[in-house]
Amino acid sequence: MLAMNMPYIDATRIAVAVGKSFAIIMGILGLFTFNLFLLLIAFFLYYGAAGEEEAAVISVTLEGILVKDVMSGLPDVIYVTPDLTLDQLVDVMFKTKHMGYPVQQNHTSPVLGVITFSDLRRIPESERDTTRVKDVMTGDVIAIEPDADAFDAFKLIMSNNVGRLIVIDQGKIVGILSRTDLIRSIQFRGAYG
Structure with a gap:
């Protein structure tokens, strides 16, 4: 939805920032409630978002190159x-x-x-x-x-x-x-x- 109103890479960066923020909040909640499962989900969400951003940057950078x-x-x-x-x-x-x-x-x-x-x-x-x-x-x-x-x-x-x-x-x-x-x-x- 964001990508319809702005360049793909900018939309991806915003979505990644939101995802990472959500992961940090989940991680803090997991720490305070001693919920290992929530910590694990936060960890994977954070690094998954980072990986998605890297893939998007590479994709845009190589766009049009054969x-x-x-x-x-x-x-x-x-x-x-x-x-x-x-x-x-x-x-x-x-x-x-x-x-x-x-x-x-x-x-x-x-x-x-x-x-x-x-x-x-x-x-x-x-x-x-x-x-x-x-x-x-x-x-x-x-x-x-x-x-x-x-x-x-x-x-x-x-x-x-x-x-x-x-x-x-x-x-x-x-x-x-x-x-x-x-x-x-x-x-x-x-x-x-």
Whole structure:
């Protein structure tokens, strides 16, 4: 109802302030009446309101931005081959300073998976010279199209708890969108938007 008379973000901030105030009152009441259940409800209400405000700010900040506007595109996408040893992968990571890579036979072949620093860390150092990328990569590639909304990409990254999405257009990799790319965009738009 508020959003009909004012900008969405302002209406959300007012609703959040009211919700937080209500939660504080409930919390104080819960303290004075020794009602643990009321305290618990107040706690969840307060932090739920804060989360809603954060989501609204991110949504408005990323409004109108497409994945292709913030992704790292070709030729900057670095891929690794499935037969690379993990020792060789460490060298690639050190040189390129990235924490995850698409796995492909060559730059035009389909994406076979994704390998990340977290995957690498699971393998003991003594086994990295014989273990191949294909043995530890994640085969389930979480992908998005370049014309998708950046906020949808943000939700996909957060809900799957991944650091990056592979950007695919017509079956071919055209870029990578990392959590860092989105955070930088949010910070930039928040400061200058």
